[in-house]
Every structure is written in C-alpha cells, then in structure tokens.
Amino acid sequence: MPVPRRSRILRAAVASLALAAALAGCTGSPAGGAQDDPNAPVTLTFWHGWSAPAEVAAVDANIARFREAHPHITVKAVPNVTDEKIQQALRAGGSGAPDVVSSFTTDNVGMFCSSGALADLSPFIEKSGIDLAKTFPKARLDYTRFDGVRCALPLLGDAYGLYYNKDAFAQAGITAPPRTWSEFDRVARKLTKHRGDSYERLGFMPVFHGYETTPGHLAAQWQPTYFDADGRSAVATDPAFAAMFTWQKNLVAKLGGFRKLEKYRGTFGDEWGARHPFHTGQVAMQLDGEWRLGMTADAKVPFEVGVAPLPVPDDQAADYGKGYLSGTIVGIASTSAKQNAAWQLVKYLTTDTDAVVAFANELRNVPSTHAALASPKLRLDPRFRVFLDIARHPRSNTTPASVNGGAYQVTLQEFGYRYESGREPDLRAGLERTAAQIDTDIAKAR
Amino acid sequence: MTTRTRGALRTAAFLSPWLVGFGLFFAYPLAATAYFSLTHYDGFRQPVFNGLENWSYVLTDYPAFWPAMGNTLWLVVVMVSCRVVFGLGVGLLVTRIKRGAGVFRTLFYLPYLAPPVAATLAFVFLLNPGTGPVNSLLEGAGLPAPGWFNDPDWSKPALTALAVWGVGDLMVIFMAALLDVPRERYEAAELDGASAWQRLRYVTLPAISPVVLFAVVTGVIQAMQYYTQPLVAGKVASGAIGGSGRQFRPGYPEDSTLTLPQLVHDLGFQRFDYGSACVVALVLFALSMVFAALLMRRGGPLGAGG
Numbered sequence: 001m002p003v004p005r006r007s008r009i010l011r012a013a014v015a016s017l018a019l020a021a022a023l024a025g026c027t028g029s030p031a032g033g034a035q036d037d038p039n040a041p042v043t044l045t046f047w048h049g050w051s052a053p054a055e056v057a058a059v060d061a062n063i064a065r066f067r068e069a070h071p072h073i074t075v076k077a078v079p080n081v082t083d084e085k086i087q088q089a090l091r092a093g094g095s096g097a098p099d100v101v102s103s104f105t106t107d108n109v110g111m112f113c114s115s116g117a118l119a120d121l122s123p124f125i126e127k128s129g130i131d132l133a134k135t136f137p138k139a140r141l142d143y144t145r146f147d148g149v150r151c152a153l154p155l156l157g158d159a160y161g162l163y164y165n166k167d168a169f170a171q172a173g174i175t176a177p178p179r180t181w182s183e184f185d186r187v188a189r190k191l192t193k194h195r196g197d198s199y200e201r202l203g204f205m206p207v208f209h210g211y212e213t214t215p216g217h218l219a220a221q222w223q224p225t226y227f228d229a230d231g232r233s234a235v236a237t238d239p240a241f242a243a244m245f246t247w248q249k250n251l252v253a254k255l256g257g258f259r260k261l262e263k264y265r266g267t268f269g270d271e272w273g274a275r276h277p278f279h280t281g282q283v284a285m286q287l288d289g290e291w292r293l294g295m296t297a298d299a300k301v302p303f304e305v306g307v308a309p310l311p312v313p314d315d316q317a318a319d320y321g322k323g324y325l326s327g328t329i330v331g332i333a334s335t336s337a338k339q340n341a342a343w344q345l346v347k348y349l350t351t352d353t354d355a356v357v358a359f360a361n362e363l364r365n366v367p368s369t370h371a372a373l374a375s376p377k378l379r380l381d382p383r384f385r386v387f388l389d390i391a392r393h394p395r396s397n398t399t400p401a402s403v404n405g406g407a408y409q410v411t412l413q414e415f416g417y418r419y420e421s422g423r424e425p426d427l428r429a430g431l432e433r434t435a436a437q438i439d440t441d442i443a444k445a446r
Numbered sequence: 447m448t449t450r451t452r453g454a455l456r457t458a459a460f461l462s463p464w465l466v467g468f469g470l471f472f473a474y475p476l477a478a479t480a481y482f483s484l485t486h487y488d489g490f491r492q493p494v495f496n497g498l499e500n501w502s503y504v505l506t507d508y509p510a511f512w513p514a515m516g517n518t519l520w521l522v523v524v525m526v527s528c529r530v531v532f533g534l535g536v537g538l539l540v541t542r543i544k545r546g547a548g549v550f551r552t553l554f555y556l557p558y559l560a561p562p563v564a565a566t567l568a569f570v571f572l573l574n575p576g577t578g579p580v581n582s583l584l585e586g587a588g589l590p591a592p593g594w595f596n597d598p599d600w601s602k603p604a605l606t607a608l609a610v611w612g613v614g615d616l617m618v619i620f621m622a623a624l625l626d627v628p629r630e631r632y633e634a635a636e637l638d639g640a641s642a643w644q645r646l647r648y649v650t651l652p653a654i655s656p657v658v659l660f661a662v663v664t665g666v667i668q669a670m671q672y673y674t675q676p677l678v679a680g681k682v683a684s685g686a687i688g689g690s691g692r693q694f695r696p697g698y699p700e701d702s703t704l705t706l707p708q709l710v711h712d713l714g715f716q717r718f719d720y721g722s723a724c725v726v727a728l729v730l731f732a733l734s735m736v737f738a739a740l741l742m743r744r745g746g747p748l749g750a751g752g
Contacts, residue, residue, distance in 0.1 A: 084715050091489050111718045115490035198576075209684050209698075266576030266596055271685060404717045410695045417700070440507050444499075445488070445719060 034124070034339035042341045043074040047089070047098040049328075050363075051080035058362035065355060066348045073341050083108055090117040093335030099342040102155055102330040106143040106398070107406035109152055109329060114403055118151035118331035124343040125150070135351055135369050137391060139325040139398040146401040153350040154368035156360055157327030158289045159390040160217050162311070163296070165191075166304035168201065168284040177308035179320045181221075181247050184311045185254060191284040192255055199256070199264050202277075204285040206251045207261050208416045211271045213287050215416045216399050216409050219244045220324035221312050226400055226408065233438035235412055236431040243313065245419055245427055258421050274299045289326075290387040294364045297381070307383045309390055323390040325398045327368060366391045404445035408438045476731070483724035489714075493721070500721040504713075504729075508722065513701040514709050515729075517602065521672055521705070522737065525606045526665035533616025533661060538646075540617065541624045551621070558614030566678040569608045570595050595683035598702035605675055605703065616661050623657040624650065659741065666737045670730055673711075676703035706730050 036042070050059055056079045063075045078098070083105060089097045090112070101118070112118040125132065132141055132150075140154040164177055172191050178184040188203030208214060222240035227233060235241045252258050268282065269275020272295075278286040279299045286292065287310060296305045312319045330349060332342040348355055356372035359365075361379045366387050372378075373388050380388075390396055402408050415434040418424035447455075458465070483500055485493035504511050540551050557565070572578050573594035581591035592600040631649045640648065651658070680698035695712065697704030706726055714723030 087489060087715070087718075111488065111490070115488055115718075117490045209686065211685055262596065263576060263593075265685065266574055266593075268685065270682070404719065407717050414695065421700075423700070437507075437509065440503075441717070444503050444507070444722070445717065 034119075034343070036338045036340045038340035038344060039072060040341075041072045041074075042338050043076060044099045044338060044342055044345055045097070046075050046077045046100045046102075046345065047081040047086060048077065048079060048102045049081055049083075049104050055079075055363060058359060061362065062349065062355060062359050065358065066345060069348065070344055073344060075345060087117075090333055090335065093333075097335055098333055099336035099338050100330065100332055100345055102328055104328055105406070106326055106329055106401065107409070109144060110146040110401035110403045111405060112331060113146035113149040113151040113401070116334050119334045119336070119339055121150050121153065121332065121343075121346070124332075124339075124347070128343075128347060130347075130351060135371070137325070137368075137370065137373075137396070138394070139396050140327060140368050142400060143326065143398045144329050146403070152329040152331040153346060155328045155330040155350055156356070156363060156365040157325060157368045157391060158291070159366045159387040159396070160212065160220070160287060160289050160310065160324040160326075161386055161390055162308045163278055163286045163288055163292055164306045164308065165278070165281065165284040166306045168281070168303070169306070177306060178311050180314045180317055181311050182314050185251055188251065188285065189254055194256065197260060197263070198267075199260075199282075201281060202255065202261075202264060202283045204251070204255070205261065205265060205268075205277065205283050206248055206255060207258065207265065207420055208248075208413060209262075209265060211276075211286075212289065214409075215241075215244065215412050217287060217324045218248065218310075220397050221310050221319075221322070223316070223319065223395060223397065231442070233408065233435040233442075235438065236428070236435040241412075241431060242427055245416065245431075247313075248416075249420055252420055290366055290384065291364065293381055293383060293387075305383070307386045309386065309393075319395045321389060322393040322395040322397070325391060325396050327366070402442065404441055407441050407445075411437050411441065479724045479727050479731075482721055483728055485721050487720040488718040489720050490718075496721070500719075500725045504722050504725045508713075510695070510697070510701065510704055510709055510712070511726070513697070514704040514706050517676075517702065517704055518670065518672070518706045518733075520602055521605070522666055522669040524602070525609050525672075526662060526669050528606050528610050529613055529616060529665055530658065530661050532610045533613045534620050534658070536613060536617045537620030537624055538650075541621055551617075554617050555614035557612045560612065562674045563678050565612060566608060566675045567682060569604065569611075570679055570682045573604055593699075595679045595703075596699055598700040601679070601683075601699060601702045605679065608675060608679075616665075619657055619661065620654070623654040627653040663738060663741055666741070667734060670734050670737075671707055672705050673707040676705055677708060679703060706733075 046063070048059055050056055056077075059077055059079065063077055066075065067073070081098075081101075083103050086098070086101050086103060087108070090101070113120075136154055140157055144150065144152040144154055162177060168191055169175075169177075169187075172187075174187055174190060178187045184204070188206075191201065191203035193200035205211075205213060219241060222244050224240040224244075225234045225238045228237070252261060255261060264282075268277040269280065276295070276299070277283045278288075278292070279296060279301050281301075281303065293305070293307060309321045309323055312322070330346055332339050332346060336342055349359075350356070351369060353369065353371040353375060354377070356367045356369050357375045357377045360367040360372065361377075364380065364384075367373050367375070367378070368391075370392070373392050378384075378388075399406075399409055411434055415424065415430055419427060419430055424430040482493060484495060484497060486496045486499070487493035536554050540547055540554060543550055560568075573580050575581055575591065575593045575596055578594075581594075584591045594600050594604045627650060631653070632645055635645050635649050677696050680696050680703045681694065684694075684698035686694045686698070696708040706729065709726045710723045710730070713719045713726060
C-alpha cells in the first residue's frame with residue numbers, strides 16, 4: 001500500500017527534522033541604546049541559575065537589599081535558568097525576556113559580547129565613574145570581556161586550590177602541603193597505599209577525568225597563554241602546556257599507570273555527592289573549588305581538612321599562592337528596554353561592597369571585588385582565607401573567552417585524554433594538531 | 447463557482463489540518479534547515495550565506511563527525527537487530543507459556559516503563575567495573591570482567607544491553623501479531639511434516655512480516671535519535687556530571703558513545719554554529735530516508751509485495 005509507506009517515510013522525516021526545527025529560530029534585534037528614565041518606577045526581570053532553596057533565598061535577600069536602596073525598581077527574579085534558555089531569550093527578546101541575566105559559565109561570554117546579545121557595559125561604567133582595575137581582580141576582568149567589548153561583570157567567583165587530608169598527612173609524616181610540583185609528586189607517592197591491582201588509598205588522582213583535575217585548571221599553575229597576539233592558538237608554542245602535560249603523565253606513571261588509576265576511579269562516588277573520594281578517604285589530596293570546603297563540612301568527613309594553594313612549577317616557586325579563577329557573570333540583555341534601570345541592579349550586585357560581601361557570606365563563594373575580598377564583614381570559615389588570597393593573587397589567571405564558547409578547552413581536554421592514556425604518544429605533534437584544530441574551529445565560528 | 451472548483455475547495459478544506467501540520471512541522475523546518483546549512487548563523491546575528499562551507503567543515507574538519515556517524519550506524523545495525531530479535535523471541539515465549547503468562551508478560555513489559563535517565567543510571571551502577579554487582583559475579587565465576595561503560599570496546603554493547611532490557615514495547619506488538627496468525631496454517635504445516643524451525647520460517651515470519659517491518663523502521667528512527675542514554679551513561683561513567691561550568695563533550699569513553707543527535711546539540715548550542723548543526727540534522731534526515739527506502743523497497747525481505 002503506497003500511502004502508509006509514504007506516511008512512514010514522512011514520519012521518519014518529521015522525527016529527524018523535529019531536531020532541526022529547534023534550530024530554525026529567528027533572530028532578534030537589539031533595543032538600541034538606553035533611553036529609559038532610570039528614576040521611573042519599573043519592573044526588571046532577572047534570570048539566574050541558582051536553584052537550591054538556600055541559594056534562591058540568598059538571591060532574594062540580595063534583591064530585597066537592592067530594593068531598599070532603589071524602591072522604584074521592582075525585580076522579578078527567575079531562578080534555575082540554564083544557559084540554553086538564556087541564549088534563546090536573548091535571541092528572541094519580547095516582553096517575557098529578561099532584562100538582566102547571570103550565567104555560571106564564563107565560556108559563553110565571547111559569543112554574548114561579539115554578537116551583541118548582551119549590551120556593552122562600557123558607557124554605563126564610564127558614566128558611573130567606576131575604575132574597573134581598582135574594583136575587580138584582573139582575571140575576573142579577563143573572563144567578562146571579549147575582543148575589547150565588556151558585556152558582563154563578575155558576580156562572585158570561584159577559586160581553585162588544593163584540599164588535603166591532614167590526618168593522612170600526619171600518618172605519613174608530612175608536615176606541610178607541597179609548594180612545588182616536585183614536592184607534590186613526592187607527597188602523592190608517600191600518601192599512596194597500593195593494594196594488589198588497586199589502592200587502599202591514593203595520594204592524588206591525576207587523570208583528567210578526576211573531577212576538577214582538568215587541563216585548564218592545572219595549566220593555570222604554569223601561567224599559560226592560550227592565544228597569541230593574532231588570536232591563534234598557542235597551546236603548541238607556549239611551553240607551559242607541554243610542561244603541564246609532561247608533569248601530569250609522569251605522575252600517572254609514578255602512581256601506578258593509567259589503567260590501574262582508571263579502574264580505581266570506577267570505585268568513586270560522584271563529584272557532588274557525599275561519596276566523593278576525598279570525603280571517603282579514597283584520595284588524600286584533591287584539586288577543587290572553594291565550594292568543597294562547605295561540602296566537606298556538610299558531609300562531616302571523619303578527618304581534618306586542610307586547604308592550600310595548588311603547587312607551582314619548581315622554576316616558578318615565587319608564584320606560589322596563585323590559582324585558576326572562574327565565576328558567575330552578569331550582564332544586561334540588549335533587547336531590554338530598561339537598560340538604565342537594569343544597570344542600577346547590575347552595578348549594585350557587582351560593585352556594592354556590602355552587597356557582594358553579604359551575598360558571598362550566604363553562598364559561600366569568593367567575593368569578586370578587591371574591597372569585598374578585604375572586608376572585615378566576611379563571615380567565612382577561617383580556611384576560606386586561602387581562597388580569598390588565591391583570588392587576590394596577581395598571577396592568578398583564567399581561561400579566556402572565545403567566539404565559539406569553550407570549544408577550545410574541550411579540544412585541549414580531548415587531547416589530554418588521548419595523551420594520558422597513551423593513544424597519543426607524541427606530545428609535540430599532538431599539541432600542534434590540537435592548535436590547528438582550535439584555529440580551524442575559531443576561523444569557522446568568526 | 448463551478449462544481450469542479452467547489453469540489454477542489456472542499457477537498458482542500460478537508461485536507462487543511464494535515465496541510466497546516468505538514469507545512470508547519472515538516473516543510474518549513476526542512477526548508478529552513480536546508481537554508482541555514484548554507485549560512486554562517488550563530489543564533490544571534492542575521493544568517494550570512496556561505497555556500498558549502500559548513501558542509502566542508504563538518505565532513506572534513508570536524509573531528510567528532512565520523513566517529514559519531516560510525517557509532518550511529520553501529521547502533522542502527524546491531525542495536526535494532528538485537529531489539530527486534532529479542533522482542534520476537536520474548537513474544538514467542540510469552541505466547542507459548544500456559545501458566546502464569548500474565549505475570550511474565552508484565553515482568554517483561556515493566557522495564558519499558560522505566561524513564562530513560564533512571565534506567566541508564568541503574569545500568570551504569572550495575573555495570574560499574576569497580577563496584578558493580580555484575581562484574582563481582584563475573585569475577586566470582588572466574589570470567590573476564592569488562593569495563594562496560596568505561597571501555598570503548600564495551601560501551602556500545604552495554605547500551606545495546608540496556609535497549610534490549612527495555613524491549614517490552616516490541617514484545618507487546620509481536621505478541622499481538624503472533625496471536626493473530628491463524629492456527630490452521632500451523633496445523634497444515636504440521637500435517638506436511640514441517641519442523642518447528644520450518645513453521646517459524648514459512649508460517650510465522652511471513653504472517654507477521656508487516657509487524658517486523660514496523661518494528662525495524664521505528665527502531666531505526668529511534669536509533670537515529672539516540673541521545674539521552676549515551677549522554678547520561680557517558681557523563682556518569684566519566685564522572686563529569688556537571689555543575690561547575692566545566693566543559694563536557696559527549697562520547698565518553700574515547701568518542702565511543704558519540705551519536706549524531708548529540709553533535710546537533712553540541713554544534714548548535716555549545717559552539718553557536720547553527721549552520722553546521724543543520725548540516726548534521728540534514729545528514730540524519732538523509733540517513734533516515736535511505737534506511738526507510740531500503741527497508742521498504744518492493745521485493746526486499748521486509749517490503750510489501752516481495
């Protein structure tokens with residue numbers, strides 16, 4: 001019967017194209033300038049990604065404080081919004097679209113700035129007389145702009161450091177956290193207890209699937225340059241990357257080899273659960289963000305937790321104390337017709353010292369301004385001071401924004417997986433291919 | 447207005463719901479996808495025509511495309527075949543059971559009702575090479591214990607096992623088709639001395655071939671759209687569940703679970719390259735058409751009029 005047959009073909013086609021239909025959206029256009037009266041009563045829509053009840057309460061409390069200072073501006077906060085929803089809303093605009101958006105990832109800043117999806121904040125910043133360099137640490141300014149366009153500001157931040165099991169250190173006779181990678185290697189081996197083809201305890205999980213142990217987070221300690229002056233990938237030309245990958249692969253070998261480590265990794269609980277391998281004592285050291293401190297307290301781990309900056313290369317010992325920085329960003333939708341009022345909210349959230357401090361206290365995140373980092377009002381675990389110092393360190397750095405999101409980091413990460421497993425034996429050739437792929441992808445996206 | 451025109455308008459009016467649906471959900475998306483595949487389009491700025499640049503990029507410069515294509519074809523051939531064979535086997539089994547048939551039918555059907563994410567999570571935990579009970583049993587029996595979702599050679603077979611576990615949908619339609627085969631045909635075949643295999647080959651299969659065709663075609667379409675299970679399995683097995691803004695590319699381990707629909711999402715929503723995402727969507731569409739045409743061709747093993 002020809003009709004049902006066609007009908008089936010059509011169904012197949014429709015099914016395949018349902019996916020394509022999602023891609024066939026229309027473009028929006030910027031509202032064009034900020035002409036709204038900043039003193040007129042107005043309601044702003046603020047989309048953010050925080051979703052846990054305590055987090056949402058913290059956002060609401062922050063907005064309530066803003067309302068006290070700006071009673072004519074009402075803010076409707078919408079929690080638990082993902083980046084994909086933000087992208088669609090920024091593209092489509094309309095009355096239901098947000099005026100102010102925040103995102104947990106810094107990877108999309110390149111697209112938001114270059115496409116004009118988020119408004120250029122420079123005129124607002126200039127008008128308000130804010131000195132960015134005196135207000136924010138350099139790394140945080142780096143991940144909130146792209147190609148000279150500042151379309152976002154940092155709204156709290158993350159700093160990455162080293163967590164260590166103080167009890168395990170004491171048992172192994174180690175008195176202080178390692179400051180250089182060669183010290184780290186010795187400590188990691190000393191803490192490792194082998195048991196047959198597995199481990200009773202591992203000093204450190206060096207493979208790149210070891211949660212936050214990513215190439216980007218590690219490479220920060222070698223002070224990398226991701227792109228040269230022409231915007232071309234520098235992963236093959238900057239020796240920082242080769243040094244980091246060489247160190248990592250050597251440590252993999254020293255701790256028992258890739259296969260043995262991977263098998264052991266299979267016994268780990270998930271990163272965000274109570275069975276995290278650092279909580280259970282399966283690993284004695286962990287590279288992680290400042291949030292782990294609160295998580296170890298919540299999990300009531302049965303040992304004393306120590307915190308320190310990540311080590312640095314032996315020939316850069318003077319840089320000890322730095323680390324990888326990232327964080328939440330906030331910007332104004334170009335489609336918003338209330339940009340002057342929206343700027344009042346963004347300015348308050350990002351630059352008002354008391355607001356930043358209160359928000360950091362509530363969310364247990366790192367404050368994103370110099371003044372907030374030095375504020376005596378910070379009520380955080382004393383060990384949290386380590387992350388504040390990392391955030392303030394002049395050599396702390398981040399992964400720069402790119403026109404195609406975090407694609408270049410994924411490409412580097414994929415190379416890391418191949419190299420650590422031995423599938424890619426030639427480091428130099430592999431990095432050159434990785435750089436070429438990054439350049440091809442970026443050229444395609446421009 | 448002539449009678450002929452009135453008749454044509456009446457026909458169009460009756461067809462209009464279908465025409466509207468076809469236009470909105472098929473013709474327009476297809477045309478738009480084809481158009482965007484020839485443009486540089488980031489989702490924010492106006493699309494700019496760039497000829498075949500996206501096609502050239504996806505087919506020659508995008509390293510994830512060919513592994514994803516290979517995996518998708520593997521799943522279409524192996525996973526669909528396994529599901530149909532197991533579905534038919536279970537259908538044959540439950541139609542022959544005399545006592546407790548209802549219990550067995552329910553037991554075989556229940557896994558199909560499990561939400562895909564929950565079922566995948568359960569399989570990843572059961573097949574965990576370090577802590578899963580399956581490998582403990584295998585090791586206890588002195589058998590080799592594979593890495594399952596952590597081993598590129600075993601990840602697709604593990605996904606196939608998951609798909610076969612949820613074969614209850616096919617079991618139901620095969621069961622209905624098997625119960626519909628006239629008993630007289632089996633009696634006649636038995637009188638002619640046909641063996642059990644010959645009865646299956648020459649009586650059962652020809653009688654249920656339209657249902658087999660339906661199972662294969664819908665299975666191929668599902669395999670073409672396979673997204674959730676490999677994504678969840680890859681994320682959980684790799685440990686990259688997400689949450690700190692860390693980048694994740696699907697396909698763990700070693701691109702072995704990467705599928706074409708995952709690339710559509712990766713290109714479109716992670717890299718803002720809607721043009722290239724449309725290329726992958728069109729490749730998926732073309733593949734669906736090719737498979738449907740092959741399966742339903744006149745004279746083929748499953749085609750009508752063969």
